[in-house]
Amino acid sequence: MEKVRIRRELLEYLLELARGFYPNEFAGFLRERDGIFEEVLIAPNPHFGRNSAFFDTWLLPHDESVKGTVHSHPGPNPRPSGADLHFFSKFGGVHLIIAYPFTEDSVRAYRSDGKAVKIEVVE
Structure with missing residues (x-):
């Protein structure tokens, strides 16, 4: 199975963001450095609702270090929905x-x- 590497400090911060936005979802983009996710980028003017998160991707800067995304689910199901897969x-x-x-x-x-x-x- 493939794997992704993430700094513990970033993971803990993402967990805090998810708790802080609850019961709404939050979303962001993950920056990678040397094969490890190290930072999150939150797009300007986001809408974080109970069933979705939305932001205008045209407002994102061109950033070659963005290699992934993150978002929360206010329920216990961590599987991607059809909208997530899209x-x-x-x-x-x-x-x-x-x-x-x-x-x-x-x-x-x-x-x-x-x-x-x-x-x-990773530490």
Whole structure:
């Protein structure tokens, strides 16, 4: 199984974001450096609702280090929905879903086609 690497500090921050936006979803873009996700980029003017997150991708800067996305699910299901898979197909890379109750065990990673990817947390 393929894997994605993420810094522990970033993962903990993403979990805090998910808890802070609950019961709404949040979404962002993941920046990678040397094969490890290290930062999150939140698009300007986002709408984070109970069933979806939306932002105008035209407002994003051109950034070669963006290699994935992250969003939360306010419910306990970490699997991608049809809308998630459609979104994934437009951005490539790896996509994290953080499901309620927003713990390390409720985070899943997927490729653009929806296939699961293992997560390795690095210090």
